[in-house]
Amino acid sequence: MRTNTKKKTFAAGALLVAAVLTLSACGTGDDSTTSVAEVSGTGPAKAATVLDQPFTKPDLVLTDTNGKSYDLREETKGKPTLIYFGYTNCPDVCPLTMSNLAVAKKDVAKKLSKAELANLRLVFVTTDPERDTPAELGKWLKGIDSEIVGLTGDFDKIQAGARTLGISIAPPTKDKNGKTVSEHGTQVIAFSPNTDGGYVLYGEDATVQDYEKDLPKLLKGENP
Amino acid sequence: MGPGVIASAVVATALVLSGCGSSGSGSTDSTDSAGSSSAAKLSVKSAYMPQPVTDSMAAGFLVIENDGGTADELTSVTSDIAQDITVHETTGQSMREVAALKIPADGELVLKSGGNHLMFENLKRKPKEGETVSLRLNFTKSEAITVEMPVKSATYQPTGGH
Numbered sequence: 001m002r003t004n005t006k007k008k009t010f011a012a013g014a015l016l017v018a019a020v021l022t023l024s025a026c027g028t029g030d031d032s033t034t035s036v037a038e039v040s041g042t043g044p045a046k047a048a049t050v051l052d053q054p055f056t057k058p059d060l061v062l063t064d065t066n067g068k069s070y071d072l073r074e075e076t077k078g079k080p081t082l083i084y085f086g087y088t089n090c091p092d093v094c095p096l097t098m099s100n101l102a103v104a105k106k107d108v109a110k111k112l113s114k115a116e117l118a119n120l121r122l123v124f125v126t127t128d129p130e131r132d133t134p135a136e137l138g139k140w141l142k143g144i145d146s147e148i149v150g151l152t153g154d155f156d157k158i159q160a161g162a163r164t165l166g167i168s169i170a171p172p173t174k175d176k177n178g179k180t181v182s183e184h185g186t187q188v189i190a191f192s193p194n195t196d197g198g199y200v201l202y203g204e205d206a207t208v209q210d211y212e213k214d215l216p217k218l219l220k221g222e223n224p
Numbered sequence: 225m226g227p228g229v230i231a232s233a234v235v236a237t238a239l240v241l242s243g244c245g246s247s248g249s250g251s252t253d254s255t256d257s258a259g260s261s262s263a264a265k266l267s268v269k270s271a272y273m274p275q276p277v278t279d280s281m282a283a284g285f286l287v288i289e290n291d292g293g294t295a296d297e298l299t300s301v302t303s304d305i306a307q308d309i310t311v312h313e314t315t316g317q318s319m320r321e322v323a324a325l326k327i328p329a330d331g332e333l334v335l336k337s338g339g340n341h342l343m344f345e346n347l348k349r350k351p352k353e354g355e356t357v358s359l360r361l362n363f364t365k366s367e368a369i370t371v372e373m374p375v376k377s378a379t380y381q382p383t384g385g386h
Contacts, residue, residue, distance in 0.1 A: 088277075088281075089280075089281060090281075090319075091276070091281045091282055091283035091341065091343050091344070092283040092314075092319075092337055092338065092341050093314075093337070093338055095274070095276065095277045095378060096274065096337060096378070096379065099274075099277075099378035099379045100379050103378075103379050139278065140277055140278060143277035143278050144277055144378075169317070170317075170318070175320055175321065177321070179321065181318050181319070181320055182318065183316075183317040183318045184317055184318075185317070186317060204338055205338070207379075207381060208379045
Protein backbone atom coordinates (compact mmCIF):
# COMPACT_ATOMS: atom_id res chain seq x y z
CA MET A 1 0.00 0.00 0.00
CA ARG A 2 1.27 3.35 -0.97
CA THR A 3 0.31 5.28 2.08
CA ASN A 4 1.93 2.75 4.33
CA THR A 5 5.28 3.05 2.69
CA LYS A 6 5.11 6.77 2.92
CA LYS A 7 4.39 6.71 6.61
CA LYS A 8 7.31 4.40 7.22
CA THR A 9 9.60 6.79 5.46
CA PHE A 10 8.45 9.56 7.72
CA ALA A 11 9.07 7.42 10.75
CA ALA A 12 12.59 6.59 9.74
CA GLY A 13 13.21 10.21 8.94
CA ALA A 14 12.08 11.33 12.33
CA LEU A 15 14.34 8.86 14.08
CA LEU A 16 17.26 10.16 12.12
CA VAL A 17 16.29 13.68 12.96
CA ALA A 18 16.19 12.82 16.63
CA ALA A 19 19.57 11.15 16.52
CA VAL A 20 21.23 13.93 14.61
CA LEU A 21 19.76 16.51 16.94
CA THR A 22 21.07 14.69 19.94
CA LEU A 23 24.45 14.80 18.34
CA SER A 24 24.39 18.51 17.83
CA ALA A 25 23.09 19.05 21.34
CA CYS A 26 26.21 17.38 22.65
CA GLY A 27 28.17 20.12 20.98
CA THR A 28 30.46 18.38 18.56
CA GLY A 29 29.72 21.18 16.14
CA ASP A 30 29.93 18.67 13.36
CA ASP A 31 27.44 19.69 10.73
CA SER A 32 26.49 16.27 9.47
CA THR A 33 22.84 16.86 8.69
CA THR A 34 23.17 16.69 4.93
CA SER A 35 21.21 13.47 4.61
CA VAL A 36 18.27 14.81 6.57
CA ALA A 37 15.94 17.01 4.64
CA GLU A 38 13.25 17.53 7.25
CA VAL A 39 14.92 19.85 9.68
CA SER A 40 14.63 23.53 9.09
CA GLY A 41 16.54 26.23 10.82
CA THR A 42 17.21 24.76 14.22
CA GLY A 43 20.49 25.40 15.89
CA PRO A 44 21.89 23.38 18.74
CA ALA A 45 20.63 25.89 21.27
CA LYS A 46 17.00 25.20 20.46
CA ALA A 47 14.99 22.41 22.03
CA ALA A 48 12.41 22.46 19.26
CA THR A 49 12.79 20.84 15.88
CA VAL A 50 10.38 22.22 13.32
CA LEU A 51 9.51 19.61 10.72
CA ASP A 52 9.22 20.63 7.09
CA GLN A 53 7.05 17.57 6.60
CA PRO A 54 4.58 17.49 9.51
CA PHE A 55 3.16 14.23 10.85
CA THR A 56 -0.48 13.41 10.34
CA LYS A 57 -2.26 13.14 13.67
CA PRO A 58 -2.63 9.44 14.44
CA ASP A 59 -6.13 8.01 14.13
CA LEU A 60 -6.30 6.79 17.72
CA VAL A 61 -9.53 5.97 19.47
CA LEU A 62 -8.61 5.02 23.03
CA THR A 63 -10.00 5.18 26.56
CA ASP A 64 -9.52 8.22 28.79
CA THR A 65 -9.02 8.30 32.56
CA ASN A 66 -12.80 8.36 33.10
CA GLY A 67 -13.13 5.13 31.16
CA LYS A 68 -14.76 6.93 28.24
CA SER A 69 -13.92 6.54 24.59
CA TYR A 70 -11.63 9.29 23.31
CA ASP A 71 -11.15 9.93 19.61
CA LEU A 72 -7.87 11.81 19.41
CA ARG A 73 -8.50 13.42 16.02
CA GLU A 74 -12.02 14.47 16.88
CA GLU A 75 -11.31 15.71 20.41
CA THR A 76 -8.20 17.69 19.53
CA LYS A 77 -9.26 19.01 16.12
CA GLY A 78 -8.24 22.64 15.74
CA LYS A 79 -6.62 22.64 19.18
CA PRO A 80 -2.94 23.07 19.98
CA THR A 81 -1.98 19.60 21.21
CA LEU A 82 1.18 18.11 22.69
CA ILE A 83 1.49 14.33 22.80
CA TYR A 84 3.88 12.08 24.70
CA PHE A 85 4.03 8.28 24.93
CA GLY A 86 5.13 6.87 28.29
CA TYR A 87 4.06 4.82 31.30
CA THR A 88 3.39 5.52 34.94
CA ASN A 89 5.75 2.92 36.46
CA CYS A 90 8.59 5.01 35.11
CA PRO A 91 10.50 6.87 37.79
CA ASP A 92 12.57 9.23 35.71
CA VAL A 93 11.90 10.41 32.19
CA CYS A 94 8.10 10.03 31.98
CA PRO A 95 7.18 12.06 35.08
CA LEU A 96 9.91 14.58 34.25
CA THR A 97 8.58 15.12 30.74
CA MET A 98 4.97 15.49 31.86
CA SER A 99 5.94 17.70 34.82
CA ASN A 100 7.96 19.93 32.50
CA LEU A 101 4.89 20.40 30.32
CA ALA A 102 2.58 20.95 33.28
CA VAL A 103 4.84 23.49 34.98
CA ALA A 104 5.44 25.34 31.71
CA LYS A 105 1.68 25.52 31.17
CA LYS A 106 1.20 26.89 34.66
CA ASP A 107 3.89 29.52 34.11
CA VAL A 108 2.48 30.54 30.76
CA ALA A 109 -0.98 30.80 32.33
CA LYS A 110 0.31 33.73 34.39
CA LYS A 111 1.04 35.70 31.24
CA LEU A 112 -1.76 34.72 28.88
CA SER A 113 -5.51 34.98 29.17
CA LYS A 114 -7.58 31.97 30.08
CA ALA A 115 -9.12 31.98 26.62
CA GLU A 116 -5.73 31.71 24.97
CA LEU A 117 -4.87 28.62 26.99
CA ALA A 118 -8.32 27.05 27.02
CA ASN A 119 -7.76 24.98 23.90
CA LEU A 120 -4.36 23.58 24.84
CA ARG A 121 -4.41 19.78 25.13
CA LEU A 122 -1.60 17.87 26.81
CA VAL A 123 -2.01 14.20 25.99
CA PHE A 124 -0.23 11.29 27.67
CA VAL A 125 -0.66 7.95 25.89
CA THR A 126 0.45 4.92 27.89
CA THR A 127 2.89 2.41 26.42
CA ASP A 128 2.02 -0.06 29.18
CA PRO A 129 -1.78 -0.35 28.96
CA GLU A 130 -1.90 -3.57 30.98
CA ARG A 131 -0.73 -1.82 34.15
CA ASP A 132 -1.95 1.64 33.21
CA THR A 133 -5.69 1.21 33.55
CA PRO A 134 -7.84 4.35 33.30
CA ALA A 135 -7.90 4.53 37.12
CA GLU A 136 -4.11 4.13 37.52
CA LEU A 137 -3.46 6.64 34.79
CA GLY A 138 -5.90 9.08 36.35
CA LYS A 139 -4.33 8.76 39.77
CA TRP A 140 -0.85 9.37 38.39
CA LEU A 141 -1.79 12.32 36.19
CA LYS A 142 -3.66 13.94 39.06
CA GLY A 143 -0.28 14.13 40.79
CA ILE A 144 1.05 16.16 37.86
CA ASP A 145 -1.85 18.10 36.34
CA SER A 146 -5.42 16.86 36.38
CA GLU A 147 -6.12 18.56 33.06
CA ILE A 148 -3.72 16.28 31.17
CA VAL A 149 -5.60 13.83 28.98
CA GLY A 150 -4.50 10.27 29.79
CA LEU A 151 -5.19 7.56 27.25
CA THR A 152 -4.97 3.79 27.45
CA GLY A 153 -6.22 0.90 25.34
CA ASP A 154 -5.04 -1.87 23.08
CA PHE A 155 -1.23 -1.97 22.93
CA ASP A 156 -1.06 -2.78 19.21
CA LYS A 157 -3.21 0.21 18.43
CA ILE A 158 -1.05 2.48 20.57
CA GLN A 159 2.14 1.09 19.04
CA ALA A 160 0.80 1.62 15.52
CA GLY A 161 -0.25 5.18 16.35
CA ALA A 162 3.14 5.96 17.84
CA ARG A 163 4.87 4.50 14.82
CA THR A 164 3.17 6.98 12.49
CA LEU A 165 4.89 9.69 14.55
CA GLY A 166 8.30 8.09 14.23
CA ILE A 167 8.16 6.73 17.77
CA SER A 168 8.89 3.02 18.12
CA ILE A 169 7.83 1.28 21.28
CA ALA A 170 8.32 -2.40 22.05
CA PRO A 171 5.62 -4.20 24.04
CA PRO A 172 6.34 -4.54 27.77
CA THR A 173 8.32 -7.68 28.64
CA LYS A 174 9.17 -9.41 31.91
CA ASP A 175 12.74 -9.54 33.15
CA LYS A 176 14.20 -12.56 34.91
CA ASN A 177 12.75 -11.43 38.25
CA GLY A 178 9.29 -11.20 36.76
CA LYS A 179 9.32 -7.42 36.76
CA THR A 180 7.72 -5.67 33.83
CA VAL A 181 10.06 -3.70 31.60
CA SER A 182 8.33 -1.07 29.50
CA GLU A 183 9.50 1.47 26.99
CA HIS A 184 8.65 5.12 26.65
CA GLY A 185 8.89 7.43 23.67
CA THR A 186 11.70 9.91 23.47
CA GLN A 187 9.87 12.87 21.99
CA VAL A 188 7.01 15.21 22.65
CA ILE A 189 5.21 16.17 19.45
CA ALA A 190 3.29 19.41 19.09
CA PHE A 191 0.33 19.59 16.72
CA SER A 192 -0.77 22.84 15.15
CA PRO A 193 -4.30 24.17 15.79
CA ASN A 194 -4.32 25.47 12.22
CA THR A 195 -3.37 22.34 10.30
CA ASP A 196 -3.68 19.59 12.92
CA GLY A 197 -0.26 18.44 11.71
CA GLY A 198 2.50 17.39 14.12
CA TYR A 199 5.03 20.03 13.19
CA VAL A 200 7.39 20.40 16.16
CA LEU A 201 9.44 17.77 18.00
CA TYR A 202 10.98 18.06 21.44
CA GLY A 203 13.59 15.65 22.73
CA GLU A 204 13.99 14.35 26.26
CA ASP A 205 16.28 17.15 27.29
CA ALA A 206 13.72 19.89 26.67
CA THR A 207 13.28 21.87 29.88
CA VAL A 208 10.45 23.77 31.53
CA GLN A 209 12.04 26.96 30.19
CA ASP A 210 12.06 25.60 26.63
CA TYR A 211 8.38 24.76 26.75
CA GLU A 212 7.52 27.98 28.54
CA LYS A 213 9.24 29.98 25.84
CA ASP A 214 7.62 28.07 22.99
CA LEU A 215 4.09 27.48 24.25
CA PRO A 216 2.70 30.92 23.29
CA LYS A 217 3.76 30.22 19.69
CA LEU A 218 2.59 26.63 19.71
CA LEU A 219 -0.82 27.84 20.89
CA LYS A 220 -1.11 29.78 17.63
CA GLY A 221 0.43 27.13 15.41
CA GLU A 222 3.47 29.30 14.83
CA ASN A 223 7.02 28.04 14.59
CA PRO A 224 8.87 28.35 17.88
CA MET B 225 11.22 -8.59 21.38
CA GLY B 226 10.86 -7.01 17.95
CA PRO B 227 14.18 -7.08 16.16
CA GLY B 228 13.26 -4.07 14.06
CA VAL B 229 12.52 -1.93 17.06
CA ILE B 230 15.71 -2.91 18.77
CA ALA B 231 17.73 -2.18 15.68
CA SER B 232 16.44 1.36 15.46
CA ALA B 233 16.98 1.94 19.15
CA VAL B 234 20.54 0.77 18.78
CA VAL B 235 21.16 3.12 15.91
CA ALA B 236 19.88 6.03 17.95
CA THR B 237 21.95 5.07 20.96
CA ALA B 238 25.08 4.60 18.95
CA LEU B 239 24.73 8.02 17.44
CA VAL B 240 24.10 9.59 20.79
CA LEU B 241 27.17 7.95 22.19
CA SER B 242 29.45 9.03 19.41
CA GLY B 243 28.12 12.56 19.76
CA CYS B 244 28.92 12.83 23.41
CA GLY B 245 32.56 13.24 22.91
CA SER B 246 34.44 10.31 24.40
CA SER B 247 36.38 10.61 21.19
CA GLY B 248 39.65 8.80 21.09
CA SER B 249 39.92 6.15 23.73
CA GLY B 250 37.07 3.70 23.65
CA SER B 251 38.40 2.00 26.73
CA THR B 252 35.75 2.41 29.34
CA ASP B 253 36.03 -1.10 30.69
CA SER B 254 38.74 -2.97 32.51
CA THR B 255 40.35 0.12 33.95
CA ASP B 256 41.64 -1.79 36.94
CA SER B 257 44.70 0.32 36.68
CA ALA B 258 47.89 -1.60 36.14
CA GLY B 259 50.46 -1.06 38.80
CA SER B 260 48.54 1.27 41.05
CA SER B 261 47.42 -0.46 44.19
CA SER B 262 45.81 2.34 46.20
CA ALA B 263 42.38 1.38 47.46
CA ALA B 264 39.17 2.84 46.11
CA LYS B 265 38.45 6.21 47.74
CA LEU B 266 34.83 7.07 47.27
CA SER B 267 32.86 10.24 47.82
CA VAL B 268 29.34 11.20 46.83
CA LYS B 269 28.17 14.49 45.37
CA SER B 270 25.21 16.05 43.54
CA ALA B 271 22.64 13.74 45.12
CA TYR B 272 18.96 14.58 44.62
CA MET B 273 15.55 13.05 44.25
CA PRO B 274 12.95 14.76 42.08
CA GLN B 275 9.70 15.00 44.03
CA PRO B 276 7.83 11.92 42.82
CA VAL B 277 4.31 11.91 41.45
CA THR B 278 3.02 9.30 43.88
CA ASP B 279 4.34 7.23 46.77
CA SER B 280 4.65 4.16 44.59
CA MET B 281 7.77 5.14 42.72
CA ALA B 282 10.66 7.60 42.82
CA ALA B 283 14.06 8.07 41.23
CA GLY B 284 17.32 9.18 42.79
CA PHE B 285 20.44 10.57 41.19
CA LEU B 286 24.00 11.10 42.40
CA VAL B 287 27.64 11.02 41.39
CA ILE B 288 30.13 8.73 43.11
CA GLU B 289 33.72 9.85 42.69
CA ASN B 290 36.63 7.50 43.11
CA ASP B 291 39.97 9.13 43.87
CA GLY B 292 41.63 5.80 44.49
CA GLY B 293 43.55 3.57 42.13
CA THR B 294 41.18 0.61 42.41
CA ALA B 295 37.74 0.25 40.90
CA ASP B 296 34.76 -0.57 43.08
CA GLU B 297 31.10 -1.41 42.54
CA LEU B 298 27.86 0.01 43.88
CA THR B 299 26.00 -3.14 44.84
CA SER B 300 22.95 -2.07 46.81
CA VAL B 301 21.16 0.83 48.42
CA THR B 302 19.05 0.85 51.55
CA SER B 303 16.85 3.52 53.12
CA ASP B 304 14.13 3.93 55.69
CA ILE B 305 11.85 5.41 53.09
CA ALA B 306 11.49 2.31 50.90
CA GLN B 307 12.23 -1.36 51.24
CA ASP B 308 12.76 -1.83 47.59
CA ILE B 309 15.56 0.25 46.13
CA THR B 310 17.24 -0.99 42.99
CA VAL B 311 19.99 0.22 40.72
CA HIS B 312 18.87 0.67 37.13
CA GLU B 313 20.56 1.32 33.89
CA THR B 314 18.84 2.89 30.94
CA THR B 315 19.47 1.51 27.50
CA GLY B 316 17.70 3.15 24.64
CA GLN B 317 14.09 3.65 25.69
CA SER B 318 13.88 1.12 28.47
CA MET B 319 15.52 0.61 31.79
CA ARG B 320 16.40 -2.53 33.66
CA GLU B 321 17.71 -3.54 37.01
CA VAL B 322 21.40 -4.36 37.28
CA ALA B 323 23.23 -6.23 40.02
CA ALA B 324 25.98 -3.64 40.36
CA LEU B 325 27.40 -0.54 38.72
CA LYS B 326 31.14 -0.06 38.38
CA ILE B 327 32.97 2.94 39.78
CA PRO B 328 36.20 3.08 37.82
CA ALA B 329 39.55 3.80 39.43
CA ASP B 330 40.27 7.53 39.35
CA GLY B 331 36.88 8.00 37.79
CA GLU B 332 33.24 8.41 38.65
CA LEU B 333 29.90 6.70 38.41
CA VAL B 334 27.24 9.13 37.28
CA LEU B 335 23.59 8.46 37.97
CA LYS B 336 21.59 11.10 36.16
CA SER B 337 18.22 11.73 34.61
CA GLY B 338 17.86 9.85 31.35
CA GLY B 339 20.63 7.45 32.31
CA ASN B 340 21.45 5.23 35.25
CA HIS B 341 19.41 5.88 38.37
CA LEU B 342 18.25 4.54 41.69
CA MET B 343 14.67 3.38 41.69
CA PHE B 344 12.62 3.49 44.88
CA GLU B 345 9.44 1.43 44.94
CA ASN B 346 6.55 1.30 47.39
CA LEU B 347 7.67 4.25 49.44
CA LYS B 348 6.41 4.62 52.99
CA ARG B 349 5.40 8.18 52.22
CA LYS B 350 5.68 10.56 49.33
CA PRO B 351 8.85 12.64 49.75
CA LYS B 352 8.20 16.35 49.33
CA GLU B 353 10.41 19.09 47.95
CA GLY B 354 12.63 20.47 50.71
CA GLU B 355 12.85 17.20 52.65
CA THR B 356 15.83 14.89 52.70
CA VAL B 357 15.93 11.15 52.27
CA SER B 358 18.63 9.22 54.05
CA LEU B 359 20.35 6.48 52.07
CA ARG B 360 23.07 3.95 52.69
CA LEU B 361 25.15 2.97 49.67
CA ASN B 362 26.85 -0.42 49.81
CA PHE B 363 29.91 -1.33 47.80
CA THR B 364 31.88 -4.46 46.95
CA LYS B 365 35.09 -3.26 48.58
CA SER B 366 34.63 0.09 50.27
CA GLU B 367 32.70 0.74 53.44
CA ALA B 368 29.10 1.84 53.12
CA ILE B 369 28.45 5.56 52.68
CA THR B 370 25.45 7.36 54.14
CA VAL B 371 23.96 10.07 51.94
CA GLU B 372 21.38 12.72 52.80
CA MET B 373 19.59 13.10 49.50
CA PRO B 374 17.62 16.35 49.15
CA VAL B 375 14.20 16.18 47.51
CA LYS B 376 13.97 18.75 44.72
CA SER B 377 11.08 19.89 42.53
CA ALA B 378 9.69 17.43 39.99
CA THR B 379 11.30 19.40 37.19
CA TYR B 380 14.66 20.07 38.88
CA GLN B 381 17.67 19.88 36.62
CA PRO B 382 21.14 20.08 38.08
CA THR B 383 23.20 22.91 36.70
CA GLY B 384 26.43 22.18 34.95
CA GLY B 385 25.02 19.23 33.09
CA HIS B 386 25.16 19.41 29.39
